[in-house]
Amino acid sequence: MTTPAEPEPGADPFDGPEWATSRQPDVVDGADGTARSSRHRRRVSRRRLRRRRRWGVVLITLGGLVVLTGLWIVVTGLLARGELNSARGDVATLREQIAQGDLAGARATARTLSHHADRAHGLTTGPFWAAAAAVPGDGNPVRTIRELTDQIDTLGDDVLPRLVDASTRLDPQRLRRPDGSIDLARITAVAPVLDDARGAVDHATAEVAARPARTWFGVVDAARAQLLAQLRQLGATVRSADLAARIAPPMLGADGVKRYFVAFQNDAEARGTGGIPGAFAILRVDHGRFSFERFESDDRLGEIPTGLDFGPDYADLFDGARTTSLYGNSNLSPHFPYAAQVWIAMWRKASGERLDGAFALDPTALSYLLQVTGPAPLKDGSQLTAANVVALTQSDVYARFPASSDQTARKRYLLDVAAAASRRLLDSRASETALLRAAGQAVGERRILAYSTDAAVEADLARTAAGGIVPRTTAPYVGLSIVNEGGNKLDYYLDRAITWRADGCRPRRAATATVTLRNDAPARGLSSYVTSRSDRHGPGVRPGDQRLLVSYYATQGAQLSSVTVDGKPATASAGHDLGHSVYTVDLELPRGTTRTVVLHLDEPRGAGAPVVLRQPGVRPLQVDVAAPDCG
Numbered sequence: 001m002t003t004p005a006e007p008e009p010g011a012d013p014f015d016g017p018e019w020a021t022s023r024q025p026d027v028v029d030g031a032d033g034t035a036r037s038s039r040h041r042r043r044v045s046r047r048r049l050r051r052r053r054r055w056g057v058v059l060i061t062l063g064g065l066v067v068l069t070g071l072w073i074v075v076t077g078l079l080a081r082g083e084l085n086s087a088r089g090d091v092a093t094l095r096e097q098i099a100q101g102d103l104a105g106a107r108a109t110a111r112t113l114s115h116h117a118d119r120a121h122g123l124t125t126g127p128f129w130a131a132a133a134a135v136p137g138d139g140n141p142v143r144t145i146r147e148l149t150d151q152i153d154t155l156g157d158d159v160l161p162r163l164v165d166a167s168t169r170l171d172p173q174r175l176r177r178p179d180g181s182i183d184l185a186r187i188t189a190v191a192p193v194l195d196d197a198r199g200a201v202d203h204a205t206a207e208v209a210a211r212p213a214r215t216w217f218g219v220v221d222a223a224r225a226q227l228l229a230q231l232r233q234l235g236a237t238v239r240s241a242d243l244a245a246r247i248a249p250p251m252l253g254a255d256g257v258k259r260y261f262v263a264f265q266n267d268a269e270a271r272g273t274g275g276i277p278g279a280f281a282i283l284r285v286d287h288g289r290f291s292f293e294r295f296e297s298d299d300r301l302g303e304i305p306t307g308l309d310f311g312p313d314y315a316d317l318f319d320g321a322r323t324t325s326l327y328g329n330s331n332l333s334p335h336f337p338y339a340a341q342v343w344i345a346m347w348r349k350a351s352g353e354r355l356d357g358a359f360a361l362d363p364t365a366l367s368y369l370l371q372v373t374g375p376a377p378l379k380d381g382s383q384l385t386a387a388n389v390v391a392l393t394q395s396d397v398y399a400r401f402p403a404s405s406d407q408t409a410r411k412r413y414l415l416d417v418a419a420a421a422s423r424r425l426l427d428s429r430a431s432e433t434a435l436l437r438a439a440g441q442a443v444g445e446r447r448i449l450a451y452s453t454d455a456a457v458e459a460d461l462a463r464t465a466a467g468g469i470v471p472r473t474t475a476p477y478v479g480l481s482i483v484n485e486g487g488n489k490l491d492y493y494l495d496r497a498i499t500w501r502a503d504g505c506r507p508r509r510a511a512t513a514t515v516t517l518r519n520d521a522p523a524r525g526l527s528s529y530v531t532s533r534s535d536r537h538g539p540g541v542r543p544g545d546q547r548l549l550v551s552y553y554a555t556q557g558a559q560l561s562s563v564t565v566d567g568k569p570a571t572a573s574a575g576h577d578l579g580h581s582v583y584t585v586d587l588e589l590p591r592g593t594t595r596t597v598v599l600h601l602d603e604p605r606g607a608g609a610p611v612v613l614r615q616p617g618v619r620p621l622q623v624d625v626a627a628p629d630c631g
Contacts, residue, residue, distance in 0.1 A: 117156030172432030336468030479553025487534030544591030
């Protein structure tokens with residue numbers, strides 16, 4: 001066996017080909033010709049080795065710090081995620097408690113939320129988190145988690161506790177005085193707090209939304225998406241409260257008496273805002289105290305030219321319908337401010353009185369309110385209840401007064417119904433929270449609408465569902481408006497559905513709106529007043545057959561490519577209203593049949609989620625809207 005050669009005496013065992021210099025002939029140095037010593041080369045090698053060892057120690061130390069930092073961030077990040085999830089759940093609970101009037105629970109939840117938010121924020125601060133957040137790149141999840149905890153901590157420590165305090169002052173049980181009037185001073189006092197809260201929630205939402213939706217850590221991405229959804233919902237709640245605090249005092253007479261036109265709409269004969277206007281009242285509000293000055297039949301207004309001009313698009317769209325002079329046609333457009341202005345102008349011409357705005361409501365809205373207040377007694381000894389008001393006022397009344405000669409008695413009866421329901425609402429001492437919730441449901445369904453002649457108040461109303469506007473928006477728009485062209489009460493039996501689909505995310509894209517309508521009127525048992533037709537029609541029309549004007553309000557800039565009815569090519573008239581393209585199909589809808597109108601459109605992609613016009617009716621509109629997520 002060969003024995004390895006022994007190293008030369010004094011040789012560095014670490015010297016080797018990896019770092020040793022190449023062997024060179026000795027260099028003669030100086031006059032005496034002495035060669036440089038090989039020992040000098042070995043000293044150079046040892047110095048290099050020591051430097052490499054020091055760098056190795058430094059690199060190992062730095063690597064250890066990186067590992068420790070990573071472990072610290074992982075551990076504290078998981079703990080922070082747990083606290084953040086708890087805080088996110090508290091945000092949802094708090095919003096629900098405020099909406100339900102559970103203010104004691106809301107205060108407790110706000111304290112819990114503040115604790116979780118403070119803990120999450122504390123876990124994501126310090127030098128390790130600061131260093132990790134400094135790593136460049138938009139997809140850094142560390143910066144995202146720090147932003148989430150920072151925003152929720154700010155809300156939990158300051159904004160949400162003050163919001164709960166404001167909600168306590170706005171507790172409906174405290175807002176209503178013993179005499180039934182509304183304490184407007186309370187609302188005015190909390191308006192600045194609500195405005196600050198709205199701004200803070202909007203800021204937090206914008207900051208969270210600005211963080212990348214996708215990083216390399218999916219858990220953080222999910223936390224961001226969930227918190228953003230909760231903040232947006234909370235923001236909607238706070239914005240609604242902020243708007244209400246701005247709208248209520250001036251509308252309810254904080255600065256003097258206000259008087260309003262109140263129209264009762266009948267959805268059995270469809271109009272753009274819901275149903276044909278019938279009986280009406282004049283409402284007086286003085287420093288939060290409500291009273292009705294009078295109730296009138298629709299005969300009082302009938303036909304009164306107002307001279308109002310809503311522009312050439314409106315005039316072209318409703319040409320010949322006399323919408324600004326015929327009370328029954330005043331709300332053909334689904335844009336409520338048009339109808340409200342017509343009613344106010346008509347009443348001024350009829351009575352000489354100036355009004356400060358208008359309201360509209362339908363029997364379904366009354367049913368929601370009567371569910372809270374309890375029944376209202378009628379003059380004939382019967383009861384108006386949540387269960388019977390819809391059928392009584394839109395169907396049964398025509399069986400009770402079937403003949404044309406009964407029209408005066410029928411209108412007098414409906415006037416009694418309107419007055420009885422109104423008195424019940426004013427005199428009720430039912431839960432104010434439940435009443436507000438019922439009214440909110442009706443507003444959300446466009447069954448209670450409001451308009452103010454005060455431009456600032458109307459601008460705020462237009463930002464709420466109560467304003468009943470058709471918005472000028474660049475978002476995709478899906479608007480179905482049905483108008484009864486037969487002059488009867490058959491829409492009590494009308495089923496409506498709309499489906500909308502858009503193709504792709506190109507700047508302009510194809511969209512399809514499918515409208516399905518069914519006339520479910522019975523073959524027997526309806527009076528001629530319900531089934532008769534006042535339009536010009538052919539000889540084949542039977543009692544119960546209906547004629548409808550089916551108008552589709554499309555996205556701004558949309559163009560109609562084609563339209564079919566039951567799969568066959570059809571025609572539609574074209575117009576514009578409030579920036580929207582409007583396409584109208586004149587449709588015969590025989591009793592017991594279903595018909596389908598399909599509109600194929602070329603339209604701009606639009607910005608944001610689709611906005612849907614939900615026209616109220618006796619039967620709810622079925623909506624199915626879907627579009628690709630275009631970011």
